[in-house]
Amino acid sequence: MDSIYLFSIDLEDVRFQIKDGRRYRERVPDNTRRYLEWLRARNFKCTFFAAGDVAEAYPSLIEEILEEGHEIGCHTSRHIPLDRQTQDEFKKDLEANITALRKAGVQKIRGFRAPIYSLTAATAWAYRVLKELEFAYSSSVLPAKNPFYGWPEFGPRPKNVEGVWEIPITVARFGPLVIPPAGGVYFRVLPKFLVLREAKKFVGSGRPLVGYCHPYDIDTEQERFMNPDIGDNRFYNYLMYYNRKGVFKRLDAVIGKGFTVLPYCEYVKMLEA
Secondary structure (H helix, E strand, O other), X not given: OOEEEEEEEEEOXXXXXXXXXXXXXXXXXXXXXXXXXXXXXXXXXXXXXXXXXXXXXXXXXXXXXXXXXXXXXXXXXXXXXXXXXXXXXXXXXXXXXXHHXXXXXXXXXXXXXXXXXXXXXXXXXXXXXXXXXXOOEEOOEOOOOOOOOOOHHHOOOOEEEOOEEEOOOOOEEEOOEEEOOOEHHHHHHOXXXXXXHHHHOOOOOOOOEEEEEOHHHHOOXXXXXXXOOOOOOHHHHHHHXXXXXXXXXXXXXXXXXXXXXXOHHHHHHHHHO
């Protein structure tokens, strides 16, 4: 079997996270279908971590994802980072996320991703909630220092925390920086040869390459606005739009190194075997 690429989609609509955001054009369904087309053409299945408000707004899109055989996990109800919630608030938020997904037709929910990889040592109480709500795994940790959220002490490998498997995002060192080469804005901004160099290290290693994208990461037609959760930083906002046209070519280049995309639930079965 080829090496494993845990490519996933954080299915969120950034318009819902900014004031008067719905005045901007709806983009999530069309962009999601572009990912579905790419996956279908390569006979891959992956995991979509869907926010509850997206499931409420686009239930037919959730149905399409399911019909194509992909896994759907939780991404909180309103994309609120964990450190902005109490444990009880997080549980209620997650229950609302589950309810919205079930109404859209999702029967089995095993996985969770925290917004902005906001599961850190300070919010590790989240694992108790995840276990209580019968989640099998999470992919919510960035195991490095980061301007937003990071848990460098966690380490790079999957581990079981209070009965829940945590599968951290892959990180790599570039000079003084330790960042996710296969994830979101980092995947778009890093020089392509560096992304491929790091991906190649996982070929035949027995470790999965863990990465993610959002609907907006491929959207070259999205209107310009200040994105949420970046502290109104103009430079970070510039990066949010950088090189969106190159994502699919980069994904194909990574796959070409010898990777097969799998849903997280299939990889977790391997961990539990």
